[in-house]
Amino acid sequence: MRPSRQIEIIGGGLAGLSLGLALRRSDVPVALFEAGQYPRHRVCGEFIAGLDESTIGNLGLGPFLAGAHRHHEVAWVFGNGPVQRRQRLPEPALGLSRHRLDAALAAAFVEAGGRLHTATRVADLEAREGRVLCTGRRRANPGWMGLKFHVRGLSLTSDLELHLGDQCYVGLAPIEDDRVNVCGLFARRPLCAKGPNLLLGYLQAAGLTALAERLAGAAIDATSFCAVAGVDFDAGIAAGAGPRLGDAAGVTPPFTGNGMAMAFQSAECALPHLREYARGAVDWTVTSDRIAQSLSSRFNRRLRSATLLHPWILRPARQRWLRAAAPFGFPPLRPLYALLH
Numbered sequence: 595m596r597p598s599r600q601i602e603i604i605g606g607g608l609a610g611l612s613l614g615l616a617l618r619r620s621d622v623p624v625a626l627f628e629a630g631q632y633p634r635h636r637v638c639g640e641f642i643a644g645l646d647e648s649t650i651g652n653l654g655l656g657p658f659l660a661g662a663h664r665h666h667e668v669a670w671v672f673g674n675g676p677v678q679r680r681q682r683l684p685e686p687a688l689g690l691s692r693h694r695l696d697a698a699l700a701a702a703f704v705e706a707g708g709r710l711h712t713a714t715r716v717a718d719l720e721a722r723e724g725r726v727l728c729t730g731r732r733r734a735n736p737g738w739m740g741l742k743f744h745v746r747g748l749s750l751t752s753d754l755e756l757h758l759g760d761q762c763y764v765g766l767a768p769i770e771d772d773r774v775n776v777c778g779l780f781a782r783r784p785l786c787a788k789g790p791n792l793l794l795g796y797l798q799a800a801g802l803t804a805l806a807e808r809l810a811g812a813a814i815d816a817t818s819f820c821a822v823a824g825v826d827f828d829a830g831i832a833a834g835a836g837p838r839l840g841d842a843a844g845v846t847p848p849f850t851g852n853g854m855a856m857a858f859q860s861a862e863c864a865l866p867h868l869r870e871y872a873r874g875a876v877d878w879t880v881t882s883d884r885i886a887q888s889l890s891s892r893f894n895r896r897l898r899s900a901t902l903l904h905p906w907i908l909r910p911a912r913q914r915w916l917r918a919a920a921p922f923g924f925p926p927l928r929p930l931y932a933l934l935h
């Protein structure tokens with residue numbers, strides 16, 4: 595039987611777009627409302643860790659990820675010191691820009707017959723029958739902010755670099771077109787610089803002066819600069835009326851590199867239930883409950899673990915411990931990977 599009930603998706607990031615595309619491929623009528631336009635830069639480390647082949651297959655993501663870098667190794671740098679440790683990742687992480695990925699997914703959604711309304715911010719986000727919220731993180735904690743820009747032609751000491759400073763960490767991740775994405779999470783400070791200089795100022799204030807100088811001498815793409823304030827994290831799937839996916843359901847700290855994978859995986863969790871609803875087999879209340887249960891069982895443990903571990907990356911006293919323990923194999927990536935992905 596042809597699905598006849600429509601799904602309305604609010605928010606066209608990775609959760610909303612991948613869900614919309616997969617539903618359209620099952621012939622479900624979908625309308626998607628997105629506040630912004632494509633392509634656009636987003637504050638994101640732009641490396642994807644923990645995305646398994648089954649999710650890629652179930653959502654038909656293969657063609658969108660085909661050109662991504664495969665990152666095999668990460669270098670840890672504490673403050674202005676040398677590379678303290680190089681570690682092989684248990685599984686390769688993928689590197690590509692949100693500028694490219696979101697735009698490609700949006701185009702495919704339209705091509706598949708989805709109705710995409712860009713530059714349309716939905717004011718009323720009340721739960722409604724057939725509505726799925728994929729609206730990203732709720733702005734909550736004014737203490738943290740994310741900043742990012744792209745640089746061209748920068749050589750790295752490893753596939754990925756992770757720099758730890760005073761109440762901050764910064765990832766350097768190669769993406770397409772010989773670019774490196776530079777993205778950090780910082781404790782908010784009263785700095786009055788703008789654009790890329792704001793990120794450079796934050797690096798200096800956090801004691802990462804060597805990295806700031808290295809980047810200042812590189813070809814920064816000022817148009818890729820973006821910032822987000824009020825970043826906060828969840829220790830479990832947020833309760834709320836109606837289905838929420840991706841960051842709207844639960845935000846994992848960026849060091850896991852798993853937020854994008856979670857956005858896709860949450861769409862994968864919701865997909866079979868929304869298909870059933872669309873063909874009239876179940877009502878909306880049952881659909882919403884089943885999606886919430888599926889998200890909780892898939893994500894609660896990793897969200898709880900990630901929020902417990904986050905201070906070890908962020909707080910100077912614990913970073914010192916981590917640095918001292920690095921020669922003895924810390925952090926042990928394989929068990930952490932299993933816990934956080």
Ligand SMILES: Cc1cc2nc3c(=O)[nH]c(=O)nc-3n(C[C@H](O)[C@H](O)[C@H](O)COP(=O)(O)OP(=O)(O)OC[C@H]3O[C@@H](n4cnc5c(N)ncnc54)[C@H](O)[C@@H]3O)c2cc1C
Nearest residue numbers: 605607608609629639640716730740840841848851853854
């Ligand atoms: C500093 C930082 C670094 C990160 N680094 C990484 C990383 O390296 N790897 C990784 O996997 N993850 C990383 N993440 C997390 C990752 O970016 C998110 O988990 C991911 O973007 C979530 O996707 P989403 O679709 O849920 O939300 P989003 O990508 O945020 O999309 C939500 C969309 O909803 C739209 N929207 C919101 N409200 C409305 C409305 N009312 N009406 C219409 N549209 C609306 C927004 O415009 C937006 O396009 C990082 C996050 C931060 C803050």
